[in-house]
Structure formats: C-alpha cells, structure tokens
Ligand SMILES: Nc1ncnc2c1ncn2[C@@H]1O[C@H](COP(=O)(O)OP(=O)(O)O)[C@@H](O)[C@H]1O
C-alpha cells in the first residue's frame with residue numbers, strides 16, 4: 001500500500017490541526033486568494049465570453065434597477081426628514097440639502113446599494129452556481145471542452161464589478177429626488193435652487209473616492225457569490241448554505257472595504 | 270442487437286487494434302476514505318462494457334477519472350492511445366471532445382433551452398456556420414426522438430426526456446467513446462428499455478466504444494457485450510451476461526435475481 005505519489009494529501013490534512021477553526025479560517029483565506037488570482041489570470045486571457053457578459057450584466061444590473069430605485073428614494077426621503085429637527089435646532093435648516101447630499105453621495109448611497117445587491121445578486125449567484133455544481137452542470141461544461149471558470153465565474157464577477165457603480169449612481173440620483181421631495185414638505189424650494197445647493201456642496205473629493213469604491217464593492221459581491229457557489233460540496237443542502245454565506249460574507253467585506261476606503265480618502269484629501 | 274454480429278466489426282479503423290481505453294491499477298482516496306484500490310479496466314473498440322457495483326463503490330469516480338474530472342492518486346489511464354494524466358490543458362480539452370459523458374443527473378443547463386443546450390458544445394467550433402450547427406442540433410435531437418422539444422426549457426422535460434436530451438448533447442460531437450453514468454436510473458421499465466435500445470443504436474450508428482454504469486439488469490441484458498463487477502475498489506469478476514448469470518459466486522449472482 002505505497003501511495004506516496006503526486007496528488008497525495010499534504011501533511012497538514014493528515015494530522016488533526018491544533019486549532020481547527022483557526023486552521024479552517026486560514027485555509028478558506030488561502031482558497032479565496034487562489035480563486036481571486038485565477039480570476040485575474042482568466043479575465044485577461046482570451047477567449048472572452050462577451051455575449052455571456054452582456055447577458056449577465058443585464059440580469060445583474062438592469063433587473064436590479066427597481067429595487068435599488070425604491071430603496072434609494074426612501075433613503076433620501078427619510079434621511080432628510082430625520083435630519084431636519086437637529087439642523088432646525090441650530091437654525092441651520094438651509095444647510096439641509098448640502099448635508100443630505102454629502103452623506104448620500106459619500107457614504108449611504110454606495111453602502112446601502114451594495115448591501116441590497118449583496119442580498120439580491122450575491123445570494124442569487126451563490127445559489128445558482130451551487131446548484132450548477134450539485135447537478136453536475138459545471139462538470140458537464142468542463143468535459144465538453146469549455147472552461148467553466150471563464151464562462152460562469154469570470155463573466156459574473158466582471159458584470160458585478162461594472163454594474164454596481166451604475167446602480168449606485170442611479171440610486172444616488174433617486175435618493176436626491178426623494179430628499180428634494182422631503183425638503184418641500186415643510187418649505188418651498190424650487191428644483192433648480194435645491195440642486196444648485198447640492199452641487200455647490202459637493203467637491204471632487206466627495207464624489208470621486210465614493211465612485212471608485214463602488215467598483216470594489218461590486219467586485220466583492222461577485223467574487224464571494226461565485227467562490228461560495230463554485231466550491232460547494234454538501235449536495236442540495238449546500239445550495240442554501242452557499243447563498244446564505246455569500247450574503248453574510250460579502251456584506252461583511254463591504255463594511256471592511258468601506259472602512260479602508262475612508263482611511264485612504266482621509267489620508268489623500 | 271445480436272451480440273455476435275456486433276463483435277465482428279469491433280475494429281473500426283484497420284491497424285488500430287489497441288483498446289479504446291485502458292485503466293491500469295488506479296488508486297483514489299478522499300481524505301482517509303480509500304475508494305479505488307488498484308482497479309484495472311480495458312475497453313475494446315466498439316464494445317459495450319457494463320459496470321455493476323453497489324452504490325458508493327466508486328463507479329462514478331472511475332469514469333470521472335477517465336475524463337480528468339478527478340485525478341487518481343496512482344495508476345495510468347490511456348484513452349485513444351494518449352495518457353490522459355500527462356496531457357496539457359489544451360490537449361486534454363481536445364481529447365475530451367472525443368469522449369461523450371452522460372451524467373447521472375443528465376446535467377442539462379437549466380438556464381438554456383434544449384437548442385442552446387445542444388449548441389453549447391459546438392460554440393468553440395469556428396468552422397461550422399450557424400445553419401450547419403442548427404442542422405446538427407436537429408439531427409441529434411431526431412436521433413433521440415425529441416425534435417419537437419427543441420424550444421423547451423429543461424424544467425419542462427420529464428426524467429426520461431432529460432436523459433435523452435443529455436444523450437443528444439453528448440452525441441453532437443460524434444464521440445468515439447461514450448461513458449454513461451446510470452442512464453436508466455429513476456426511469457420506468459419501458460423508458461429504460463427505450464434508453465437501452467438507444468444505447469445500442471448509438472453504438473451501431475457511430476461505432477462508439479462505451480462504458481455503461483447501471484443497476485438495471487434488464488437494461489444490461491440488452492446492451493452488454495461484457496460485464497464487470499466492482500467491489501471494494503477492485504474488479505471482482507468479469508464475463509458475458511450468461512457467464513455471470515450462472516456464476517458460482519453468490520455475490521455476483523445476487524445482481525441477477
Ligand atoms: N469529490 C469527492 N470528494 C469526496 N468524496 C467523494 C467525492 N466523489 C466521490 N466521493 C466519495 O466516493 C465514494 C464513491 O462515490 P461514487 O463513485 O459516486 O459511487 P457510485 O459507485 O455509487 O457511483 C462515495 O463514498 C463518495 O462519498
């Protein structure tokens with residue numbers, strides 16, 4: 001029974017690790033890093049699955065507009081109504097448009113939209129890929145000579161990365177409209193006046209970093225959804241697990257990335 | 270359907286009397302769970318080889334090794350004269366196009382229609398025009414008697430229809446070797462028999478060499494040129510249907526009762 005050969009499990013797998021959960025954590029990090037590396041390698045090398053990319057962008061981006069629009073609208077409306085009393089206390093009610101605009105553009109728009117998409121898109125990708133794995137569709141692609149990583153994973157991650165910024169911009173605009181409506185509940189402000197106040201209050205350093213980080217948020221949603229779905233191994237039960245952990249992990253990652261982005265922006269401006 | 274007559278045209282290409290596929294002494298374990306322990310299988314050209322064995326003996330693992338979905342820990346696999354464990358990705362993909370694999374669950378792509386499913390293996394083939402591809406798709410569906418399902422989604426198909434569409438999808442590349450993983454699993458006896466006949470038709474029409482994993486002894490009777498029985502990761506015995514049916518080994522005979 002001499003099995004000492006190439007594909008033999010590594011020594012770590014043979015003996016029980018000292019701290020199993022710590023070990024699992026680091027092996028998951030390693031696997032995710034390798035997965036990310038494979039993505040960047042595949043995304044740059046032909047053949048490119050352009051049609052599938054367009055189809056995924058449609059499914060991921062276009063189909064999320066209603067949800068993102070509604071949440072954006074409510075966000076702007078509620079934020080304005082909630083902030084009014086505090087500003088009124090200081091007699092600074094005229095600052096309302098500026099304050100709301102800055103908080104929506106810099107922080108709330110990107111983060112809330114990304115979290116909504118993590119819930120809608122991330123879980124969808126996780127479940128879809130997991131069920132493709134369980135029903136052997138991924139294996140079937142591979143044996144018919146087509147690279148499933150390129151066709152399934154790369155297109156989805158890329159579509160998420162490209163679509164999330166568009167969704168965030170859309171959500172920001174709708175949120176500002178909601179805010180305009182809320183300002184008008186108590187006083188009369190014209191549309192032009194409101195938006196000139198908003199635009200005056202926004203500097204390049206507000207808009208640009210906020211826009212850049214949305215690409216990373218989109219990437220994180222696609223990456224985690226695909227990672228969890230692609231490597232599921234618990235049969236049908238794994239489908240639910242993959243969807244669930246895709247949402248949890250990508251939401252967490254969005255907050256962590258946001259924190260890092262804030263630190264970097266602080267240093268730069 | 271007469272086994273002797275089909276044996277007479279075993280050699281499809283003169284001068285190539287090597288086996289279509291040869292598995293030599295493969296071992297595979299998952300974690301501490303040792304599944305294959307030195308398995309040998311030889312598949313002759315134009316032969317229908319049925320593999321019997323209890324659930325979990327590693328039948329699916331074996332045929333997944335053949336197409337490189339699972340890498341064995343030890344041993345050699347030669348397919349159409351090439352050692353598949355030594356191939357580069359590109360060569361492996363070329364070889365895979367000569368092997369048809371019918372998955373246990375048929376593995377149809379849920380998000381695509383039947384037509385798109387069948388078109389999928391052809392998508393990298395630049396030498397075919399759209400019309401020629403459509404022609405191939407129709408031909409493949411006609412072969413399995415499902416031409417009118419061409420615009421349906423997989424979710425609208427019954428179990429037997431899914432298996433047949435899966436078969437059509439693998440046949441579209443005109444493979445030289447077919448691997449069937451429990452093709453009649455979960456089907457009624459009549460549909461099973463139809464699938465059995467279909468497997469024989471495929472062999473006649475495309476001169477394929479096939480490995481068929483099945484528990485369905487009625488189906489095995491129709492299609493088998495030779496049967497092997499797996500147990501504990503090795504080959505327990507082999508022979509024709511008649512030989513194994515009258516075997517002294519009770520364990521082997523149990524499959525035929
Ligand atoms: N990818 C895998 N990882 C871990 N264990 C596996 C894997 N594939 C198969 N196994 C195990 O190998 C054994 C044999 O599986 P399989 O070949 O599917 O059996 P069957 O003979 O019924 O087709 C099972 O116990 C299964 O749990």
Ligand SMILES: [Mg+2]
Pocket residue numbers: 328329330373450
């Ligand atoms: Mg099996």
